[in-house]
Amino acid sequence: MSEVEAQRQKEIQQAEELLFAGPQALGFAKGLFHGHFVADWVMPYPRVPAAQQTELDKTLAEVRQFLDEHLDPVAIDRQADIPRAVIDGLGRVGVLGTTAPVEFGGRGFMQMANCQVLEEIGSRCASTSVFVNAHHSIGIRALLLFGTHEQKQKWLPKLVTGEQLGAFALTEKEAGSDAANVQMQARPSPDGSHFILNGEKRFITNAAIARVLTVMARTPVPDSDKTAITAFLVTPDMPGFTILEARMPKMGIRGTATGRFALRDVKVPKENILGPPGKGLKIALTVLDFGRTTFGACCTGAAKTCLRLAVEHANTRKQFNKTLGEFHLVKKKIARIAADAYAMEAMTTITASLIDRGLEDYMIETAMLKVFTTERLWEAINEAFQIYGGSAYFVDLPLERMVRDARINQIGEGSNEVLTSFIALVGMRGPGMEFKEIYDTMLKPSRGLGKAWTAGMHRLGAAVRIPDVPVRSAELRSFANQLGRLIWRFNIAVNRALIAYREPILDLQLIQERIAGAAMDLFASTCVLSRWDAELQFARRNGDSGPQTNHAADLFLRQSFRRIRRFLSDLSENEDKAVVATANSALGKVS
Ligand SMILES: Cc1cc2nc3c(=O)[nH]c(=O)nc-3n(C[C@H](O)[C@H](O)[C@H](O)COP(=O)(O)OP(=O)(O)OC[C@H]3O[C@@H](n4cnc5c(N)ncnc54)[C@H](O)[C@@H]3O)c2cc1C
Numbered sequence: 353m354s355e356v357e358a359q360r361q362k363e364i365q366q367a368e369e370l371l372f373a374g375p376q377a378l379g380f381a382k383g384l385f386h387g388h389f390v391a392d393w394v395m396p397y398p399r400v401p402a403a404q405q406t407e408l409d410k411t412l413a414e415v416r417q418f419l420d421e422h423l424d425p426v427a428i429d430r431q432a433d434i435p436r437a438v439i440d441g442l443g444r445v446g447v448l449g450t451t452a453p454v455e456f457g458g459r460g461f462m463q464m465a466n467c468q469v470l471e472e473i474g475s476r477c478a479s480t481s482v483f484v485n486a487h488h489s490i491g492i493r494a495l496l497l498f499g500t501h502e503q504k505q506k507w508l509p510k511l512v513t514g515e516q517l518g519a520f521a522l523t524e525k526e527a528g529s530d531a532a533n534v535q536m537q538a539r540p541s542p543d544g545s546h547f548i549l550n551g552e553k554r555f556i557t558n559a560a561i562a563r564v565l566t567v568m569a570r571t572p573v574p575d576s577d578k579t580a581i582t583a584f585l586v587t588p589d590m591p592g593f594t595i596l597e598a599r600m601p602k603m604g605i606r607g608t609a610t611g612r613f614a615l616r617d618v619k620v621p622k623e624n625i626l627g628p629p630g631k632g633l634k635i636a637l638t639v640l641d642f643g644r645t646t647f648g649a650c651c652t653g654a655a656k657t658c659l660r661l662a663v664e665h666a667n668t669r670k671q672f673n674k675t676l677g678e679f680h681l682v683k684k685k686i687a688r689i690a691a692d693a694y695a696m697e698a699m700t701t702i703t704a705s706l707i708d709r710g711l712e713d714y715m716i717e718t719a720m721l722k723v724f725t726t727e728r729l730w731e732a733i734n735e736a737f738q739i740y741g742g743s744a745y746f747v748d749l750p751l752e753r754m755v756r757d758a759r760i761n762q763i764g765e766g767s768n769e770v771l772t773s774f775i776a777l778v779g780m781r782g783p784g785m786e787f788k789e790i791y792d793t794m795l796k797p798s799r800g801l802g803k804a805w806t807a808g809m810h811r812l813g814a815a816v817r818i819p820d821v822p823v824r825s826a827e828l829r830s831f832a833n834q835l836g837r838l839i840w841r842f843n844i845a846v847n848r849a850l851i852a853y854r855e856p857i858l859d860l861q862l863i864q865e866r867i868a869g870a871a872m873d874l875f876a877s878t879c880v881l882s883r884w885d886a887e888l889q890f891a892r893r894n895g896d897s898g899p900q901t902n903h904a905a906d907l908f909l910r911q912s913f914r915r916i917r918r919f920l921s922d923l924s925e926n927e928d929k930a931v932v933a934t935a936n937s938a939l940g941k942v943s
Contacts, residue, residue, distance in 0.1 A: 449512025
């Protein structure tokens with residue numbers, strides 16, 4: 353076996369252990385790859401329960417008032433700092449412990465409610481929303497999800513008020529996108545009472561202001577020569593904790609403190625281990641699932657701000673004796689932002705609800721949400737910027753800051769390329785396993801025909817059936833039927849790709865990108881349809897029986913369906929060979 357092949361087999365084995373251990377209910381995204389529409393997870397459109405909605409409305413009103421009075425995004429950007437008074441205020445209005453249990457001083461909100469709070473902050477100041485995410489969405493998430501009662505009792509009360517801040521430290525020089533390559537070492541002490549940590553972390557939000565850091569480090573696996581990643585709670589007062597750079601100067605989200613630190617023989621008590629030893633990578637990925645959900649909420653808030661700014665300008669600025677909004681090329685940009693902002697909100701709500709409803713495996717959905725919302729926001733800011741013309745370029749308007757702030761979104765918490773590949777490969781694994789079952793049996797019939805027969809019938813069943821998309825509003829039936837047909841076509845395309853490429857598909861990222869792109873748009877369209885259906889039903893219940901045209905939803909579905917068809921047809925008609933050859937030639941590699 354070649355070195356490359358051995359490395360791949362190792363990666364496959366690691367991914368299998370990490371992502372697919374134990375039986376899991378079929379989620380929505382995985383269902384799509386099997387040609388199913390698992391309606392229960394997405395319809396009817398989820399709502400925060402009435403009892404929590406009252407509490408949420410109160411919190412949102414307090415948060416809005418606080419932000420109106422005390423949050424100055426321009427000053428935060430210029431001074432490259434979020435004032436302590438703002439952090440304290442965020443703690444007072446509950447934002448730093450929104451989802452923490454009430455018994456530890458949190459608000460006990462579900463993820464859907466948390467997303468509404470984050471959308472509000474994201475609509476105003478990206479530095480502040482990233483700071484809150486670093487502290488609450490990821491910094492203290494491992495403690496919330498995997499901490500013991502004693503650990504929560506000890507650490508959470510000061511963290512949920514903001515008296516102490518949290519951080520999440522995974523990234524290192526050699527472990528960026530390749531998160532499994534963490535090099536920081538954690539050696540057990542001879543008496544087993546503590547671990548001795550050595551190594552460096554970089555690009556860590558809140559590193560120098562946090563009092564509690566969730567740090568991923570490599571521990572020996574007992575009775576073996578292997579190591580695995582374990583999550584530790586580390587505090588900066590531990591001897592050997594050294595901040596190397598407190599605030600790395602940077603392009604955007606300048607208010608956040610992004611730092612580098614070293615641990616030099618830092619003794620961490622074994623009581624500070626979060627979750628099972630050796631399961632740190634799984635913990636990190638779960639934590640990032642939560643981060644990606646609130647990422648979606650923050651991007652939604654920022655996209656709504658783009659829409660507001662674009663509309664204000666297009667309605668007031670005149671050229672050629674017309675307001676800009678009268679030109680179709682400007683209308684096109686505004687329409688696109690409106691349609692995308694509607695979809696981003698719907699997708700955020702549904703993804704958050706999957707967590708709230710206890711779906712065990714929502715990693716494809718959170719990855720889709722992260723990629724979709726960060727890419728759409730980048731477009732939205734670019735479109736709004738263009739509508740403002742030269743004036744957007746100057747620092748008295750928020751758009752130049754928004755451009756700088758938004759650029760990190762496509763890189764942080766899993767770069768969009770890595771997540772795109774992840775969506776396609778994790779999604780295709782299910783149907784791929786069924787094909788493998790069939791192939792293996794054809795090669796070695798002694799393995800038993802029963803399993804292969806079941807897998808074959810399963811594949812065949814999905815291929816002949818167009819799934820039903822159960823909307824309640826008659827006026828949406830046509831969209832629902834189109835969506836069902838596209839899911840059917842998607843499934844056929846996935847099957848074809850698996851049959852045509854087999855295992856080498858693991859390296860064919862241009863194919864993966866189209867499959868992931870189609871899956872993302874299928875998910876986004878589903879969320880839009882579900883939301884629009886709920887709005888129509890709500891209007892009907894309130895006695896409004898006239899036709900309800902939601903232009904943004906209508907446009908989104910039309911554009912999304914067109915994109916899906918394009919992704920699928922490009923699978924067979926493309927310039928991939930020329931793309932790879934050109935890149936190889938530029939890279940100085942032989943094709
Ligand atoms: C402002 C800021 C704040 C951050 N905060 C935190 C934090 O709080 N905690 C934390 O742990 N980390 C944090 N990070 C780190 C962040 O998560 C990483 O930057 C990110 O994971 C990418 O790693 P990298 O920068 O090393 O890029 P690399 O891994 O070097 O990747 C560079 C590029 O290569 C491409 N690429 C890489 N791998 C693949 C692949 N398999 N297929 C195709 N393309 C690929 C992608 O385009 C990617 O953008 C932060 C980073 C920044 C800039």
